Amino acid sequence: MSFLNPLFLIGAAAVALPIIVHLVRRTKAPRIEFPSLMFVRRVPQRTIRRRRIQNLLLLALRCLAFLLLVLAFVRPYFSSSEAEAARGQRSSIILLDNSFSTRFSNRFDQAKRKALDIVNNASSGDRFAVVTFNQGVEIQSKLGADLNQIRTTINGLQPGSLATDYAQALRSAEALFKDGVKEEKRIYLISDFHKSGVNPAMESHRIGKSVKLIPVDTGEPVSRNLAVTDVGAQPLIYQAKYTDKLTARISNFSDEARQGARVELLLNDRTVEKREINIPAGESTQVEFSGFNLNPGANQAIIQVEGDNFPFDNRFFFILRRSEQSKALIIESATRGRGESFYLKNALTTGENLPFNTEVKTAGSINPNELAQYRLIILNDAGVISQALGAQLVKFAEAGGGLIISAGPHTDPAKLNEAFQNRLPAKLEEAVQLRGDYVSMSEIKTDHPIFEVFRRSGRLSAARVFGYHKSAPATNASVLARYEDANPALIESTLGSGRVLLFTSTFDSSWNDLPLTPIYLPFVRQMARYLGEREVNSWYLAGQSFTAKPAKTARCRLWIRLAARD
Numbered sequence: 001m002s003f004l005n006p007l008f009l010i011g012a013a014a015v016a017l018p019i020i021v022h023l024v025r026r027t028k029a030p031r032i033e034f035p036s037l038m039f040v041r042r043v044p045q046r047t048i049r050r051r052r053i054q055n056l057l058l059l060a061l062r063c064l065a066f067l068l069l070v071l072a073f074v075r076p077y078f079s080s081s082e083a084e085a086a087r088g089q090r091s092s093i094i095l096l097d098n099s100f101s102t103r104f105s106n107r108f109d110q111a112k113r114k115a116l117d118i119v120n121n122a123s124s125g126d127r128f129a130v131v132t133f134n135q136g137v138e139i140q141s142k143l144g145a146d147l148n149q150i151r152t153t154i155n156g157l158q159p160g161s162l163a164t165d166y167a168q169a170l171r172s173a174e175a176l177f178k179d180g181v182k183e184e185k186r187i188y189l190i191s192d193f194h195k196s197g198v199n200p201a202m203e204s205h206r207i208g209k210s211v212k213l214i215p216v217d218t219g220e221p222v223s224r225n226l227a228v229t230d231v232g233a234q235p236l237i238y239q240a241k242y243t244d245k246l247t248a249r250i251s252n253f254s255d256e257a258r259q260g261a262r263v264e265l266l267l268n269d270r271t272v273e274k275r276e277i278n279i280p281a282g283e284s285t286q287v288e289f290s291g292f293n294l295n296p297g298a299n300q301a302i303i304q305v306e307g308d309n310f311p312f313d314n315r316f317f318f319i320l321r322r323s324e325q326s327k328a329l330i331i332e333s334a335t336r337g338r339g340e341s342f343y344l345k346n347a348l349t350t351g352e353n354l355p356f357n358t359e360v361k362t363a364g365s366i367n368p369n370e371l372a373q374y375r376l377i378i379l380n381d382a383g384v385i386s387q388a389l390g391a392q393l394v395k396f397a398e399a400g401g402g403l404i405i406s407a408g409p410h411t412d413p414a415k416l417n418e419a420f421q422n423r424l425p426a427k428l429e430e431a432v433q434l435r436g437d438y439v440s441m442s443e444i445k446t447d448h449p450i451f452e453v454f455r456r457s458g459r460l461s462a463a464r465v466f467g468y469h470k471s472a473p474a475t476n477a478s479v480l481a482r483y484e485d486a487n488p489a490l491i492e493s494t495l496g497s498g499r500v501l502l503f504t505s506t507f508d509s510s511w512n513d514l515p516l517t518p519i520y521l522p523f524v525r526q527m528a529r530y531l532g533e534r535e536v537n538s539w540y541l542a543g544q545s546f547t548a549k550p551a552k553t554a555r556c557r558l559w560i561r562l563a564a565r566d
Contacts, residue, residue, distance in 0.1 A: 011070040018062035090184040091127045091143055093173045094118060094150075097191035098157060099134040099164040102218070103312050104192075104225065108159040111190045111218045115154045118188055118216075119147055129176055130154060133169035134162035143176060164194050174211055185211045192219035224254040226261055227313035228303050229284065234353065235538040237294055237322045243352050246289045248303040248316065252279040258307060265289045266302040267320075294322040318539035326375035326532060328356035333383035333410045334364050343515035344380055344507045347524040355533045368392035376532030377401065381408030381506055390419030398496025402531025407469045408506035425493035425502040426471035432487070433511075438464040441489050443482040450480065450490075450526045460519055465489075467511035468504045499531050 094115050102108040119128060128150045130140040141153045170187070177185050187207070193215070207213050230249040234242070246265070252258050263275045272292045279285050287303075303316040328348060332341050341360055348358045356376060363382045368389050371377065377396060379385070385393075397403045405424065407416070413428035440461040444451055454460055460481070470487055473479055477493040491502045505511045507524065514520050 007074075009070065009074055011073065012067065014066045014070070017066065018059055089125055089127065090123070090186065091177060092118070092122075092129075092186040092188060093143075093176055094128060094130045094154070095169055095173045095187055095189045095191075096130065096132050096154075096157065097134070097164060097169075097189075097218075098132045098160045099194065100159070100161050100312070101164065101192055101194045102159045104310050105220060107192050107218050107220070108157075111192075111216075112154055112157060114190055114216050114218065115188070116151060119150050119154070122147060130157075131169070131173050131176070132157060132160075133165070133172070134160045135165050135168075136162070137169055137172040139172075139176070164191070166191075166198060170207065170213075174208060177211065186214060187211060188214050188216055190216040190218060193217060194219075224256065224308060225252075225310045225313070226258060226279070226305050226308045227251050227253060228305055228316035229313075231303055231316050231318050231539060233301075233318060233320060233538040235319070235321060236355065236533070237320060238325050238353055238355055240293055240322070242292050242294055242320065243290065248287045248289070249284050250277060250279060250287060250305055251284040252281060255281050257281050261305060261307040263287050264302075264304045264306075265292070266304060267292065268295065268300055294320055296322050316539070320538065325357040326355055327373055328358040328376040328378070328528065328532060329366075329371075329374045330358060330360045330378045330380050331363055331366060331382045331385075332360060332380050334362040340508045340510065341380060343509070343520065344378065344524065347521050348528060350521075356528065363389065371396045371401075372399070375401065376528055377403050378507075378528075379403070379405040381406050381410045381508075383410040384412055384415050385419050387419055390421070394420060394423055394495065397498035397500055400497040402498060402528075403495070403500045404503065404527055404531065405500065406503045406505065406507050408508070408511055409467070411469065413469060423495060424474070425477040425491040425500055426473040426488060426504075428504075429470040429472065431467060431469050433467040434465075438466050438512075439468075439483040439485055440464065441481050442484050443479075443486075445478075445480050448480055449530050450523075453522050453526060454519070460523070463512055463514040463517050463519065465505050465512040465514075467506075471502070471504055501527055501531065 096111055096115055098108065102111060115130070122128070125145060127143045127145050128141075128147070129143040130150060130153050132138050132140055140157065141150060144150070166189075170189070173187050227250070228248055229251045232245075232247040234244045234246075248263065248265075250261070250263060258279045260276050261279060263277055265272045265274075273289050275287050275289075277285055277287060299320045299322065301318050301320050303318075305314050308314070330341060330344060330348075345358060345360055348354070348356055363385050366389060368386075369392070371392050374396075377393065379393070393403060405416075407413070407428055409431070411428070413430065417424065417427055441463060442461055444454070444460055446452070446455050451460070465483060468483065468487065468489070471491065473488055473491050474493055477491050479488045479491050481489040483489050487504070489504055491504075493500050493502075505514075507515070509515050514523070
């Protein structure tokens, strides 16, 4: 223990004052002359002793008061080593940020140096644990007093490629401390404190009162960096030329505007197009590319920006796949006229980059054994179909094919249920025809892929339905849309590894005016793409999981490794 004002210790001599007062003011019995002592009461000796004990206690309290007054002036304090010895053992978690942003400049090396400084300044008996974090948390070493091992662990750390999540990291670090142990607990949060790491979950998280959080900043006041932050591309192309708009978002993470920054599109390691852009400070701009040719199969594409000294986020890797069109089949009734399938066929064959090569056949002209060559089949109010055709359509769906069924005036509900062995998404019932009246589609599941294009624009309720079939959905089916009177309009179910959609009205104008509205084309195409088009992405984030075909697994892994490295 030390003192800030040791000269005031001289005041301790004032403790003698109560003793002097005690002696000076000692009570003396007055001498009174009596002719005889027979009238004086004898005082027992034990009473006098009890009075002396009480006086000594009073003397001690007076002396203590003076000592406390002196201590208040000399202001004693404990040194750091003495305080640590008084508190006992200290445990610390070194929580080190190794997210993608720490690759910038020498941030991660600086973070490791500061972590080593914390360990080197530790006292004897201190325990440390090392934890790295980004979007996930990884315990590099548990709490221990082997400082050499802690230093070796820190020296071997490397930066990662994921984003930052501070709330999860702090929650995990705090969980490493043992409950009920009386020790000083510290968390050293070493990070560049990137803004993207703060999420709403962090606002609700509070560190316990027994844990001291010590932030250690490794960021820099000024960061000059250009980055390709997003790419929007059509992943599957069915023609030689890419006619859609391929967009790339370029962000300027600096306090200065950038003039003449060069952006390139590379396709299979060859430069296809170049752009020069100007980006204001702290803002983003969008660059568009279009009209370039693709090779059959997978095309490796890169958006590259030049103009800074941080290359890790200057290149954005993705894939553009050129594929052959799949075959789609529309099955109609033999009694139908040409105009009744006109709208449906044109919706699937009009435009560019179409995924299907569509054919139209009658139910009687189809060889059931040839259905396997198609990716999508639409049973468009086909009337009576044979048992053999119905069985083959069931096998087609079970094998992974997409099947769309519409029920109209040519559909016999009982015979259709029988042909499909009651394995439709719903059991069809009698037809309802509204004379001079109509219903609209409502209760639409806008979170379903078929209706995602109608979330912000395009109202399906604008279509008027004059006729439909009542239906009783199967237990494993999902009703995606209903009419205003609560009867199902569009029902989905799985059949084996395939999907089946049942539309209880028609795709022509006989029972509704849907083909005459602007929502008809996106509605039909969304159903066709949902059932018949392969689900692929142009790119994946580092750490995102996906399923790759066995024949192409090695190739996919190599490409992702390159993307994560650069």
